[in-house]
Amino acid sequence: MTSINRYLPPKTLNDLLKVLVSSKSLLIIGRSVNLLPIYGLKLGNGPVKVLMWSQMHGNESTTTRAIIRIIEDLKSGKPSLMLNHLSLFIIPQLNPDGAATYTRFNANGVDLNRDAVNLTQPESIALRGVFDEFKPHFCFNLHGQRTIFAAGKKGQPSVLSFLSPAVNSEGSITKSRLKAMQIIVAIKNNLSTSIKNQIGRYDDSFNINCVGDLFTSLGAPTVLFEAGHYPMDYDRDVTLNFVQDAIMSGLNVIAKEDYIKFNADEYLQIPENSKDYIDIIVHGVTIHDGNETLSNQSLALQYEEVLDNNRILFQPKCLTYGRNLDLIGHQTFLISDLNIPDSIEFKTGKIIEIF
Ligand SMILES: [Zn+2]
Known part of the structure; x- marks a missing residue:
């Protein structure tokens, strides 16, 4: 975006x-x-x-x-x-x-x-x-x-x-x-x-x-x-x-x-x-975080606004994840509806290409 x-x-x-x-x-x-x-x-x-x-x-x-x-x-x-x-x-x-x-x-x-x-x-x-x-x-x-x-x-x-x-x-x-x-x-x-x-x-x-x-x-x-x-x-x-x-x-x-x-x-x-808000929550994600693999997690993504060629790019970055996030997503998705792998290696600040 x-x-x-x-x-x-x-x-x-x-x-x-x-x-x-x-x-x-x-x-x-x-x-x-x-x-x-x-x-x-x-x-x-x-x-x-x-x-x-x-x-x-x-x-x-x-x-x-x-x-x-x-x-x-x-x-x-x-x-x-x-x-x-x-x-x-x-x-x-x-x-x-x-x-x-x-x-x-x-x-x-x-x-x-x-x-x-x-x-x-x-x-x-x-x-x-x-x-x-x-x-x-x-x-x-x-x-x-x-x-x-x-x-x-x-x-x-x-x-x-x-x-x-x-x-x-x-x-x-x-x-x-x-x-x-x-x-x-x-x-x-x-x-x-x-x-x-x-x-x-x-x-x-x-x-x-x-x-x-x-x-x-x-x-x-x-x-x-x-x-x-x-x-x-x-x-x-x-x-x-x-x-x-x-x-x-x-x-x-x-x-x-x-x-x-x-x-x-x-x-x-x-x-x-x-x-209380975050830009995007993606449900149903399998997360690999270090040695742990956790299924059915919700991933919280916040846009980082980056200047590029006189326009602002909104790049969704990973902030956190959990079974029950205490956050409201401006947008929420099921990972199965997105064109990304359903198994994600979690790294804070990692950009997730979702659109
Ligand atoms: Zn200000």
Whole structure:
């Protein structure tokens, strides 16, 4: 299986941005480790300032695609009322080197979402520079998540997840954190009911080196968005629609100050993400593992996403096996229905050709 939509390299993105906004509106806020420009743009003239950044993890492109659509809509003048209330600062792709190589990390192998305080990387410094200068009232921290998450223990796959980040290890609910919670509740209530059981809450353990935790601590309510997995939508085209709606809904409730009507307690009722899913389960497999031969086993396979010739290959790799796996497969097969040998030598990470 392949996807061209998941790969959004800097050149493709920047060509799109240059069509959408005049070159003088595109600000270079810094340069990556490999000296690629990191772009930012401002929209709107309102008093309430919202900073949003996407693709700080280079392989998380869905929210960037949503941002492009939102910029298109805002430039076309449709939601112009919103831009009378808001000033937006948008960084569509904070980690262009990681986007080019389709990796989470930057070119120095650093996770930028663990570098908020230390600021060891040029991309982290660029984001902090914008935060200090723009002085946002709200932040949207835009990410994508893997296929493994259920919205609640053994629930539906998480299509979207949210987090109001912690500001200390006690999990105190400060004014900023409360606002982020209310915005999330407002978004959830405004989203299509068709995914109401597919919205999860992300783990809120505190780490001040995570950007959301730091920015919320500094007084800017920060909402973390995670674009997740809609069943069999490996291109994330369906999720794209939901995440676009979610971001727009968040901006709307901030513009109208509607979020204050929502009860933050509802945030805590959003089911926590649980790692219950795996891409493929194959039943009826005979496994040779070292000296052991085990019959009638279920084999768990997870896709590894590999960049190949400007497209993403999804390669199913062995993770584990057992008689009764405590996992749900997005797809399940009987080995007799597949064109592979029914007896497999198990090796963690081994690629199984099944399609
Ligand atoms: Zn991420």
